[in-house]
Amino acid sequence: MRTALEPTGPSWRCNLCGNIFASQLSIHGDTTCPACGNLIWPSLIESREAQNACKVLLDVGATIGFDTISKAWKIELTSNSAIDDALEPILQLDRVCELMISNADFGDDHLEALRSLHRLEVLSLSNTDITNRALSTIQHFLQLQVLDLSLTAVNERGLIQLNKLSQIWSLDLDSTHVDCLMSEHDWLQNIELLVLSNHKSS
Numbered sequence: 001m002r003t004a005l006e007p008t009g010p011s012w013r014c015n016l017c018g019n020i021f022a023s024q025l026s027i028h029g030d031t032t033c034p035a036c037g038n039l040i041w042p043s044l045i046e047s048r049e050a051q052n053a054c055k056v057l058l059d060v061g062a063t064i065g066f067d068t069i070s071k072a073w074k075i076e077l078t079s080n081s082a083i084d085d086a087l088e089p090i091l092q093l094d095r096v097c098e099l100m101i102s103n104a105d106f107g108d109d110h111l112e113a114l115r116s117l118h119r120l121e122v123l124s125l126s127n128t129d130i131t132n133r134a135l136s137t138i139q140h141f142l143q144l145q146v147l148d149l150s151l152t153a154v155n156e157r158g159l160i161q162l163n164k165l166s167q168i169w170s171l172d173l174d175s176t177h178v179d180c181l182m183s184e185h186d187w188l189q190n191i192e193l194l195v196l197s198n199h200k201s202s
């Protein structure tokens, strides 16, 4: 476990794009947002818990954003090698709506540790080590709308567990072990964008 849980500086939120970053402000309280490049007067992350969580996540190389409309966090951990250090701070943030993890050593047990993220609306696990067992965790994310399982080992049998996820409208199954989708999956009727073995249908 890293010692970065000791906060060494505040985390700020860009008022324009929602990006979370740690940076020194000028004497006037302004700075340039590292994500959108605009000159901004950022907002301080209010809660101490969220400050600490943001600090750790930024330290391990995560990109963090905050959706000011839904008041929810967006976290991206692409090609990240510090997944184990990122799980605990993710759980300390209230209302995570978007989690993008791809090209990482992230498996079924990692996702099981994040099973309390009931507010997830967007989840990408592309090119991770997950299997059908992860789908038994995903089936509890009832607000999920966008799911990317491309380049993973999931197959047709595992998808049966997703039949309660009626809000999903985008599903990426490119380069998985899913060869065909059986029409008895009722929930598939709500899907507007489906990617399956390089064939896109909408």
Ligand SMILES: [Zn+2]
Residues within 6 Å of the ligand: 014, 015, 016, 017, 018, 019, 033, 034, 035, 036, 037, 038
């Ligand atoms: Zn910005």
